[in-house]
Amino acid sequence: MSSIVSLPDQSTARIPKRNYLTNENGILSWLLTGDHKRIAILYLISITFFFFIGGALAGLIRLELLTPQSDLMAADTYNKVFSMHGIVMIFLFLVPSVPATLGNFLIPIMVGAKDLAFPKINLLSWYLYMIGGCLTLWAMITGGVDTGWTFTTPLSTHYVNTNVVTTGLAIFIAGFASIFTGLNFIVTIHRMRAPGMTWFKLPLFVWSNYAASILMVLGTPVLAIALVLVVLERTIGIGVFDPTKGGDPLLFQHLFWFYSHPAVYIMILPGMGVISEVISTFSRKRVFGYSAVAFSSVAIAVFGFFVWEHHMFIMGVSNYSTLVFSLLTMLVAVPSAIKIFNWAFTLYKGSITFETPMLYAFGFMGLFTIGGLTGVFLGSSGTDIHLTETYFIVAHFHFVMVGGMLMAFLAGIHFWWPKLTGRMYPEKISQLAAVVTFIGFNFTFFPQFLLGMLGMPRRYAAYPPEFQVLNVFSTAGATILGVGYLLPILYLIWSLKYGKVAGNNPWQATGLEWQIQSPPLTENFIEIPVVTQDAYDYEWLERQKEREVTQVG
Amino acid sequence: MDSPTVALHESSHGEHPSYQRHHFVSMAQQKESASFGMWLFLLTEIMFFGGMFTAYLVYRNWYYPAFVAGSHTLSIVLGTTNTGVLITSSFTMAMGVWCAETRRRGGLILSLILTLVLGLAFLGIKSVEYHEKWVQHHVPGLRFDAMTFVHPKAEPGQAAEPPLPLDMAQHTEVYFSLYFAMTGMHALHMIIGMGLLVYMLIQAIRGAYDNGNIAFIENFGLYWHFVDIVWIFLFPLLYLISRHQ
Amino acid sequence: MSAHEEHSSEEQHIVSPKIYVLIATALLLCTALTVAASYLELGPWNAVVALAIAVFKASLVVLFFMHIKYSSKLMKLTVGAGLFTFLTLVGMSMSDYISRAWGSF
Structure with a gap:
């Protein structure tokens, strides 16, 4: 595997004395910070914490499913475990994963600003997230919740007696954290771009986060009101979703999925942005069809609002609207495919190198394609009726969310780790981790496609014995996957002290964030840059380097 | 937060006012960002209320007679007065x-006081109406009885409302659920707004806005007008369903 | 500072109180109108008239009290985006509710 890591400025690089990490000291300088980079680090630590909680719950689920009987835990405990796994992973990990960490850190730098437009609201967002997260943990410790992450009525309002109210409020609060992040991004991208930084010079990471932010701002409040109405129904008994009073339980699902379908694009779009950056950098080429990729992000955001009913095809919605939503669902496949094809064309005749972020990005492309294509199966109302509520759907969204999003998140973390910390991660072991993750992932989730085709329903602690072989495969794969996720946290922490000093631009990438010191100054830029180059202009970078050499020499 | 501000390389229009945050290049940029941010927040509010408006539309079509009967229990006088009060408060805020x-x-302080008083008047009238619902057993979940719609009593000097069949009468609970959810959420926004009004009043009396740093007032104005708009829709939807019947 | 003030007065249009008085009067008149209209027997048009008046009133508030008439294209687009998404939510949810009664194919 060739590498471009050893470049001239690396051997002499030093960690700059003054940077955003050393600028101020003490715990309060972190808890009261307005610096987008520090808030990004706070978010990174918190979401990693919640990721491992969600991961531990996933481990329990797979252990229970090792045997056909419900023997490790009782069926109702199993319900609580998979509900909490979904709630923690979706609301507390996937939704904020890339935007609140890498997005928070990089978007102001990429557009050439000193900070996000509203630093205090950014900090408030983290506090809301933490309050929501702690309430969720509190709900879990004091008895859990067993509605699934979807809080489906009337189950959540009438038939279960678990901590629905606490969890509902927790998600309501965490939702506002996400709204504020999105709001901040939109204003920053519109209003704070550096002179010369036109829309079509923005890195694609900014475009995809912009699209995700639109969804956060416009979608999340609908989830909020749906949850408020559930909470009111449980506490004082108003009758908006209550069939005994004349309400329609399906209306809850309409409102819930109006957010929660776009929410999957909130989760995946920023990941797609990471992949664009990584693929371009490690094939040394401008992203093929830049404007097509940029607009496909916006198209995914817009179409994302037109398809939510495909989650409800078997719930008793009208056949005619099923037909319409099924057709509209096919629309979303188009911009997603545009992205995959354009990344493939970017690779074509590029000078490809295989650093860890690139390995994760390759993993993303393969797994996301499988996840996306199986989504077309599920969007077609005919096959959906057979496949929905089986392990096929579980495998489908884990291919998109874990195989796609988590791979993209890890690609991004490795790619920008030198910028975040000023130090390199160890290359060989991280390449190993990427490969282990890929293998473990396929072992875990591919058998679930087969299980779903055979008809194994989701959400049950026990299953008929003939499904056991594939379930054992899946659990074994989950163990490998677990190792794949534990490795990065170990060697990334190790690298904080012992990693090689990275220098400003270890990847020789073109983004504005790579032209400043690592870790950056608190104010990002000593003077606001004037942008003349296009995004991903590697010739411009060469010219810059030559100029520097002649000036210094 | 109080990181050392970097001397800007060049500033296009002379000195910067003290209230310009360090990460903005110019005051115009800061102002535009603030009002754009406020508008985005209002979009989330549109969608927040949007969920309830969707529910309203569904159930009004399903249970139209129940919605008519429920609507007729509301006082048109109080509702119209409240609409007038809120529109006037929007005017004083403008x-x-x-x-x-x-x-x-001086004008600012007077306007804020008037807005506050009108807001209080709105909430006062609203609480009279809520109390009336409580007395009439029209509060869904907590204290509800659909029998008044099955056997309507004639008010003195007025013809009795036409009786509803039992199942439709029970669906008035859906109407009142929406009534309380929508007006309650609206009232909650009013209460938050009045808290902010008190804060601005104190600041205005201390002269905090004399230097032209009025982004907070302008953005609060947007919020207050938005709350007004929500009521502009709630009033005909909840109070004015087929008054002629 | 004077240079700055000139700059901001170019950017920002201060609406005169006359217009505010005019708009407030129009809003109050429309309120009276919508109450009166609800007592007329118009069949299904009652709801249409009530909503049309409400939309008109809301537009007045957005355009003048909230200064959208004098704002940049971006602000107008933002308001439009909110309206569009709201109509998507209502319209596409109703597509299910309206066609449920049509039965199966």
Whole structure:
């Protein structure tokens, strides 16, 4: 595997004395910070914490499913475990994963600003997230919740007696954290771009986060009101979703999925942005069809609002609207495919190198394609009726969310780790981790496609014995996957002290964030840059380097 | 937060006012960002209320007679008065923003006080109406009885409402659920707004807005007008369903 | 500072109180109108008239009290985006509710 890591400025690089990490000291300088980079680090630590909680719950689920009987835990405990796994992973990990960490850190730098437009609201967002997260943990410790992450009525309002109210409020609060992040991004991208930084010079990471932010701002409040109405129904008994009073339980699902379908694009779009950056950098080429990729992000955001009913095809919605939503669902496949094809064309005749972020990005492309294509199966109302509520759907969204999003998140973390910390991660072991993750992932989730085709329903602690072989495969794969996720946290922490000093631009990438010191100054830029180059202009970078050499020499 | 501000390389229009945050290049940029951010927040509010408006539309079509009967229990006098009160408070708030823009401290304080008083009046009238619902057993979940719609009693001097069949009468609970959810959420926004009004009043009396740093007032104005708009829709939807029947 | 003030007065249009008085009067008149209209027997048009008046009133508030008439294209687009998404939510949810009664194919 060739590498471009050893470049001239690396051997002499030093960690700059003054940077955003050393600028101020003490715990309060972190808890009261307005610096987008520090808030990004706070978010990174918190979401990693919640990721491992969600991961531990996933481990329990797979252990229970090792045997056909419900023997490790009782069926109702199993319900609580998979509900909490979904709630923690979706609301507390996937939704904020890339935007609140890498997005928070990089978007102001990429557009050439000193900070996000509203630093205090950014900090408030983290506090809301933490309050929501702690309430969720509190709900879990004091008895859990067993509605699934979807809080489906009337189950959540009438038939279960678990901590629905606490969890509902927790998600309501965490939702506002996400709204504020999105709001901040939109204003920053519109209003704070550096002179010369036109829309079509923005890195694609900014475009995809912009699209995700639109969804956060416009979608999340609908989830909020749906949850408020559930909470009111449980506490004082108003009758908006209550069939005994004349309400329609399906209306809850309409409102819930109006957010929660776009929410999957909130989760995946920023990941797609990471992949664009990584693929371009490690094939040394401008992203093929830049404007097509940029607009496909916006198209995914817009179409994302037109398809939510495909989650409800078997719930008793009208056949005619099923037909319409099924057709509209096919629309979303188009911009997603545009992205995959354009990344493939970017690779074509590029000078490809295989650093860890690139390995994760390759993993993303393969797994996301499988996840996306199986989504077309599920969007077609005919096959959906057979496949929905089986392990096929579980495998489908884990291919998109874990195989796609988590791979993209890890690609991004490795790619920008030198910028975040000023130090390199160890290359060989991280390449190993990427490969282990890929293998473990396929072992875990591919058998679930087969299980779903055979008809194994989701959400049950026990299953008929003939499904056991594939379930054992899946659990074994989950163990490998677990190792794949534990490795990065170990060697990334190790690298904080012992990693090689990275220098400003270890990847020789073109983004504005790579032209400043690592870790950056608190104010990002000593003077606001004037942008003349296009995004991903590697010739411009060469010219810059030559100029520097002649000036210094 | 109080990181050392970097001397800007060049500033296009002379000195910067003290209230310009360090990460903005110019005051115009800061102002635009603030009002754009406020508008985005209002979009989330549109969608927040949007969920309830969707529910309203569904159930109004399903249970139209129940919605008519429920609507007729509301006082048209109180509702219309409240609409007038809220529109006037929106007007006084707009005047407050104008006074702030033209740096009239006295006018600003007066406008804020008037807005506050009108807001309180709105909530006072609203609570009278809520109390009436409580007395009539029209509070869904907590205290509800559909029998008044099955056997309507004639008010003195008025013809009795037409009786509803039992199942439709029970669906008035859906109407009142929406009534309380929508007006309650609206009232909650009013209460938050009045808290902010008190804060601005104190600041205005201390002269905090005399230097032209009025982004807070302008953005609060947007919020207050939005709350007004929500009521502009709630009033005909909840109070004015087929009054002629 | 004077240079700055000139700059901001170019950017920002201060709406005169006359317009505010005019709009407030129009809003109050429309309120009276919508109450009166609800007592007329118009069949299904009652709801249409009530909503049309409400939309008109809301537009007045957005355009003048909230200064959208004098704002940049971006602000107008933002308001439009909110309206569009709201109509998507209502319209596409109703597509299910309206066609449920049509039965199966």
